[in-house]
Amino acid sequence: MDKVASMRDAVAALVHDGDVVAIEGFTHLICFAAGHEIIRQRKRDLTLARLTPDLIYDQMVAAGTARKLVFSWLGNPGVGGLHAIRRRIEASAGEATAGRAPDQAPLELEEYSHFGMVGRYTAGASNLPFYPLRSYFETDLPKANPLIRPIRSPYGDETVYAVPPLKPDVTVVHAQRADAAGDTQMWGLLGCQKEAAFAAERVIVVVEELVSEDVIRADPNRTVIPGLIVDAVVVEPWGAHPSYVQGSYDRDNHFYRDWDAISREAAGTQAWLDEWVYGTSGRAEYVEKLGADRLQSLKPSGRAPSGSVDYGVYE
Amino acid sequence: MSEPRPAVPDGQASSRPAFTKSEMMIVAAARELAGQRVCFVGVGLPNIAVNLARLTVATELELVYESGAFGAKPARLPLSIGDPTIVTGATAAVSMFELFSFYLQGGLVDVGFLGAAQIDRFGNINSTVIGDYEHPKTRLPGSGGACEIAINARQVFVIMRQSKRSFVDTIDFRTSPGNLGGAEAAARIRREQGWLGSGPSVVVTDLGIYHFDETGEMRLDSIHPGATLEQVRETIGWEPKQADPLRTTSEPTAEELRLIREELDPEGAYTK
Numbered sequence: 001m002d003k004v005a006s007m008r009d010a011v012a013a014l015v016h017d018g019d020v021v022a023i024e025g026f027t028h029l030i031c032f033a034a035g036h037e038i039i040r041q042r043k044r045d046l047t048l049a050r051l052t053p054d055l056i057y058d059q060m061v062a063a064g065t066a067r068k069l070v071f072s073w074l075g076n077p078g079v080g081g082l083h084a085i086r087r088r089i090e091a092s093a094g095e096a097t098a099g100r101a102p103d104q105a106p107l108e109l110e111e112y113s114h115f116g117m118v119g120r121y122t123a124g125a126s127n128l129p130f131y132p133l134r135s136y137f138e139t140d141l142p143k144a145n146p147l148i149r150p151i152r153s154p155y156g157d158e159t160v161y162a163v164p165p166l167k168p169d170v171t172v173v174h175a176q177r178a179d180a181a182g183d184t185q186m187w188g189l190l191g192c193q194k195e196a197a198f199a200a201e202r203v204i205v206v207v208e209e210l211v212s213e214d215v216i217r218a219d220p221n222r223t224v225i226p227g228l229i230v231d232a233v234v235v236e237p238w239g240a241h242p243s244y245v246q247g248s249y250d251r252d253n254h255f256y257r258d259w260d261a262i263s264r265e266a267a268g269t270q271a272w273l274d275e276w277v278y279g280t281s282g283r284a285e286y287v288e289k290l291g292a293d294r295l296q297s298l299k300p301s302g303r304a305p306s307g308s309v310d311y312g313v314y315e
Numbered sequence: 316m317s318e319p320r321p322a323v324p325d326g327q328a329s330s331r332p333a334f335t336k337s338e339m340m341i342v343a344a345a346r347e348l349a350g351q352r353v354c355f356v357g358v359g360l361p362n363i364a365v366n367l368a369r370l371t372v373a374t375e376l377e378l379v380y381e382s383g384a385f386g387a388k389p390a391r392l393p394l395s396i397g398d399p400t401i402v403t404g405a406t407a408a409v410s411m412f413e414l415f416s417f418y419l420q421g422g423l424v425d426v427g428f429l430g431a432a433q434i435d436r437f438g439n440i441n442s443t444v445i446g447d448y449e450h451p452k453t454r455l456p457g458s459g460g461a462c463e464i465a466i467n468a469r470q471v472f473v474i475m476r477q478s479k480r481s482f483v484d485t486i487d488f489r490t491s492p493g494n495l496g497g498a499e500a501a502a503r504i505r506r507e508q509g510w511l512g513s514g515p516s517v518v519v520t521d522l523g524i525y526h527f528d529e530t531g532e533m534r535l536d537s538i539h540p541g542a543t544l545e546q547v548r549e550t551i552g553w554e555p556k557q558a559d560p561l562r563t564t565s566e567p568t569a570e571e572l573r574l575i576r577e578e579l580d581p582e583g584a585y586t587k
Contacts, residue, residue, distance in 0.1 A: 115416075251398060
């Protein structure tokens with residue numbers, strides 16, 4: 001079944017106001033193209049789930065798409081804070097909030113640790129009522145988030161903490177390649193995209209390259225997400241920029257540093273969104289605007305192809 | 316962080332290599348990793364200290380990044396802990412589920428290396444908020460993997476700069492447990508709960524090196540060249556215990572400084 005769609009159509013059909021949305025990818029393969037399209041279509045009241053909200057959720061929060069954030073590490077890695085999110089958190093601190101614009105309303109937070117978030121997706125993906133882990137004991141996190149609850153082992157005296165399943169309405173995963181049916185292969189850091197996709201009601205896969213089914217079947221161990229759970233396949237080269245795609249392009253660390261200054265004030269943040277998101281029709285135009293020199297500077301400095309393995313023929 | 320580089324510490328012969336406080340801290344932390352096998356690397360200062368150790372005192376060190384790389388051999392110092400350079404040439408690239416379940420909670424990590432915003436005398440760590448959780452004065456990044464690293468790594472190393480705001484009598488939020496209220500209670504909980512970790516063992520700062528004594532409290536064992544006890548007391552929120560005799564940390568060698576300045580951090584992002 002051919003599930004190839006444009007980003008505009010995929011987001012319009014599969015992301016609804018009020019949804020729980022997970023655009024996953026740990027540093028690697030973060031689908032900024034999907035986040036930007038959600039901003040362009042002015043989706044509202046989303047609950048945004050991600051281990052590390054990163055710049056993409058800072059931008060989506062600044063654009064007023066979100067009412068709540070579910071996360072485990074809130075920052076710009078190696079650079080500092082996320083200022084648009086910080087402004088919204090500060091706005092939540094007890095002031096009158098009625099009648100505020102969506103980009104200034106308070107933001108609800110639900111906070112875990114990385115393993116807690118991974119456990120939540122795992123429980124969601126495997127239809128379990130909770131996921132148990134040794135984290136949180138003798139910490140203040142269960143006080144900050146009462147959904148983190150202690151449970152006694154049924155087989156002894158140990159206490160572990162439980163986290164509830166997380167089942168996003170829609171998960172967006174960026175990958176190196178997929179076939180038209182949505183069978184998706186990725187390599188490099190895998191984060192928790194598999195868990196987040198299996199946990200979700202609907203899945204959008206965004207890829208650098210559309211390949212034939214033969215390519216997928218030649219290397220089945222590399223398939224992370226089967227087409228079975230995929231609703232749309234969007235082909236969007238450079239769709240992860242300023243995040244990166246292993247083997248295709250590097251993380252744009254300069255942009256991650258620049259964002260610190262861009263986002264420090266609300267006005268500068270909105271001006272950036274106007275220019276780079278609302279002011280572009282989609283990722284192709286954004287990429288053109290980045291320019292050939294910028295793109296070239298992000299190419300890997302050399303090749304490091306994997307060896308090939310022989311699966312054998314058994315007839 | 317505006318400390319000039321290079322700086323010659325007071326009282327040192329000028330023929331010796333000049334170095335900054337940050338460089339001394341990174342070198343001291345790296346040396347503490349001698350003899351360790353598997354190290355879980357945090358963002359920021361731990362990242363450069365661990366990579367220096369891999370090139371000097373602990374060449375067999377396996378670097379584990381929470382993003383999913385095991386046995387990483389980074390060819391450049393990564394800005395983030397999810398950089399592509401930690402994947403190319405690594406022993407394994409695994410999902411975060413595998414990393415946190417099998418490698419970390421399963422007890423395969425010898426040293427978890429953490430930074431912190433606040434730490435108390437028992438090595439309990441805050442990286443979540445300054446002030447009240449609901450109405451924070453400063454919202455910090457939060458746990459990330461720190462909470463589970465503190466519980467599950469066989470031992471925990473901490474690297475952070477000393478100040479009255481960071482070395483405090485009472486932390487505002489406990490993100491990662493250390494020796495709780497003292498060694499006895501902490502050991503009992505770890506034993507009863509079947510934790511594989513034994514908690515914090517080293518804190519390296521810009522002024523000295525602390526280990527934890529039998530009561531579970533931090534003890535200054537070594538002071539860095541150029542630092543004074545007065546500086547130590549001025550930047551700590553309690554009266555610190557100190558070893559007798561107190562050692563002086565060996566200065567960075569020319570080779571350690573060369574590796575930091577030329578290979579690991581040529582832009583001075585961590586060492587200025």
